[in-house]
Structure formats: structure tokens, C-alpha cells
Amino acid sequence: MSIFLGLGAMGSALAGAVRPAVVWNRDPRRARPFSEHAAVAGTVEKAIIADGPIIVCLFDHHSVHQVLDPVAADLTGRTVINLTTTTPDESRELAAWADGHGIAFLDGAILAVPEMIGKPGAAIFYSGSESVFTEHRDLLDRWGESTFFGADAGLASLYDMAMLTGMYTMFAGFMHGAAMLAAEGVPATEFAQRQAPFLAAMTGGLLEYAATIDSGDYAGPGQQSLRFTDAALSALLRATTGQGVSTEVLRPVHDLVRRQIDAGHGDLGTARIFEELRSTR
Numbered sequence: 001m002s003i004f005l006g007l008g009a010m011g012s013a014l015a016g017a018v019r020p021a022v023v024w025n026r027d028p029r030r031a032r033p034f035s036e037h038a039a040v041a042g043t044v045e046k047a048i049i050a051d052g053p054i055i056v057c058l059f060d061h062h063s064v065h066q067v068l069d070p071v072a073a074d075l076t077g078r079t080v081i082n083l084t085t086t087t088p089d090e091s092r093e094l095a096a097w098a099d100g101h102g103i104a105f106l107d108g109a110i111l112a113v114p115e116m117i118g119k120p121g122a123a124i125f126y127s128g129s130e131s132v133f134t135e136h137r138d139l140l141d142r143w144g145e146s147t148f149f150g151a152d153a154g155l156a157s158l159y160d161m162a163m164l165t166g167m168y169t170m171f172a173g174f175m176h177g178a179a180m181l182a183a184e185g186v187p188a189t190e191f192a193q194r195q196a197p198f199l200a201a202m203t204g205g206l207l208e209y210a211a212t213i214d215s216g217d218y219a220g221p222g223q224q225s226l227r228f229t230d231a232a233l234s235a236l237l238r239a240t241t242g243q244g245v246s247t248e249v250l251r252p253v254h255d256l257v258r259r260q261i262d263a264g265h266g267d268l269g270t271a272r273i274f275e276e277l278r279s280t281r
């Protein structure tokens with residue numbers, strides 16, 4: 001039996017892929033669709049009476065504590081799998097909290113939208129207790145491809161947040177381009193149909209950048225220099241301003257490049273941006 005705490009959009013997708021299950025949600029109306037194929041518990045206390053792993057998918061770190069703190073004493077010896085999005089430090093805090101109560105804890109980060117759960121393309125990253133990951137692998141694999149990153153409970157979240165940073169900045173870049181074309185009456189849908197395959201093709205360059213970063217050799221052959229990128233970004237900024245569009249997405253990227261040129265690195269490869277970004281550590 002698996003126990004699900006939280007039946008929002010994601011919690012419902014996770015619970016919907018598992019039988020048998022006990023489900024609980026703060027607002028009981030969200031549990032109604034489960035009444036035929038799951039045991040609906042009216043309280044957290046009643047939900048956790050059942051044996052089996054407790055899968056938590058709530059809004060945020062704070063809500064996880066709000067739900068679990070009052071029943072902490074009853075969770076000793078149990079297994080909690082947290083699929084709520086939390087930052088790495090929040091995941092580590094939850095792991096330490098669980099450890100303090102004798103709870104086996106696995107943290108998960110979902111790289112999928114609810115509609116993808118249980119279908120190809122869904123991935124969930126895990127870290128924390130490896131024995132929980134191994135013991136419940138069949139359950140985890142029902143939701144998507146499961147990958148374990150290590151005993152540090154913050155690692156799954158860290159990978160997730162690194163992945164999402166790429167996604168959100170890409171989306172912002174798309175909005176920027178759509179705004180440039182909108183000034184000429186081009187619908188965003190038309191732009192998206194051209195932008196999507198172009199971006200997909202460009203992601204092939206990530207591995208080349210990665211090889212450069214890992215080698216630390218920004219002077220090697222075949223790299224696009226910071227000076228070249230500066231010229232390209234300057235043109236993009238002029239075109240952006242010409243279309244009456246805000247430069248607030250693009251300008252920080254240009255500033256990064258400019259700072260490195262000003263520091264004397266203009267002939268090095270553009271991947272050197274990595275060094276500038278991590279230098280704030």
C-alpha cells in the first residue's frame with residue numbers, strides 16, 4: 001500500500017498511477033475522484049495508519065512541515081518520499097528532520113508536468129536514502145525514469161534547479177523574440193513554429209561548451225570568441241531597441257560578455273562565461 005499526502009495537479013497524477021493507495025488532501029474535494037480506486041483518509045493521522053511508503057507532494061517546503069510536523073512521532077520507522085519541489089538546502093533540512101525522527105527519507109525532483117507522469121519522457125531525480133530508492137524502485141518507475149544521485153538529499157533538487165534555470169532563461173529568450181516580431185504583427189504561434197526546431201538544433205552545441213568548460217581550455221581551436229559574441233549581442237540589442245522592445249532579458253548576457261572582454265579575455269571562447277558566473281561563489 002502506498003500513502004499519498006497532497007492531491008494537487010501533480011499529487012493526483014502520482015497517486016493515479018498507483019494501486020492500491022491511501023490518499024489524503026487538505027481540501028477533501030480533491031480526493032473525490034479517487035473514491036472508487038483508493039482509500040480516502042479524512043486526516044493525515046488516519047492516512048498514515050496504513051503500511052507502506054508515504055509519498056508527499058505538497059505546495060512547498062513550508063507546507064511539508066505543516067503536514068508532517070504534527071504526526072512526526074508516528075512516523076518513526078516509516079519511509080517518506082518527498083516529491084514536493086524544494087531547494088537543495090530545504091531538502092537537506094527535511095532529511096535532517098527525518099533523521100532526527102528515525103524516518104527513512106528520499107527526496108525527489110520531478111522533471112515533468114502532471115500529464116506526462118507514467119508516460120515516456122517523464123523523469124524524476126532522487127537523492128537521500130539509497131535503500132529507500134532501491135526498495136521502492138518498482139513504485140518510482142511507475143511515474144517515470146528514476147535516477148539516484150547520491151546520499152546528499154539536496155542533490156536531486158540541485159540538478160532539478162540547474163535544469164530549470166536553463167529552461168526558464170530559454171523561455172524568457174523566446175518571449176523576447178516573440179515581442180520583437182509582434183511589433184510587425186507576427187503571431188507568437190508562427191514564431192514558435194520556427195524557434196522550436198532551431199533551439200532543438202542549437203542544443204547540440206551544449207556538449208561542445210561542456211567539453212570546453214570541463215577542460216578549462218578556453219583558448220582551444222574552433223571556439224566562438226567572446227569578441228565575436230559581443231558583436232552578435234550588440235547587434236541583437238540594437239535590433240531589440242529598434243523594435244521598441246525591452247532589453248532586460250538580453251542585456252545581462254551582454255554585460256557578462258563585456259566584463260570578460262574588459263578583463264582582457266576577448267580572444268577566449270564564449271564558454272568562459274561559466275568562469276565569470278561561478279566566480280561569485
Ligand code: NDP
Binds near residue numbers: 057067084112
Ligand atoms: P497544486 O497547487 O496543484 O497543489 C498543491 C497541493 O499542496 C494541494 O494538494 C494543496 O492542498 C497542498 N497544500 C498547499 N499548502 C498546504 C498546506 N499548508 N497544508 C496542506 N496542504 C497544502 O500544485 P502541484 O500539485 O502542481 O505541485 C505540487 C508539487 O509538485 C509542487 O512542489 C510543485 O513544484 C511540484 N511539481 C509540479 C509540477 C507541475 O507541473 N504541476 C512539475 C514538477 C514539480 P489544497 O488542495 O487543500 O489546497
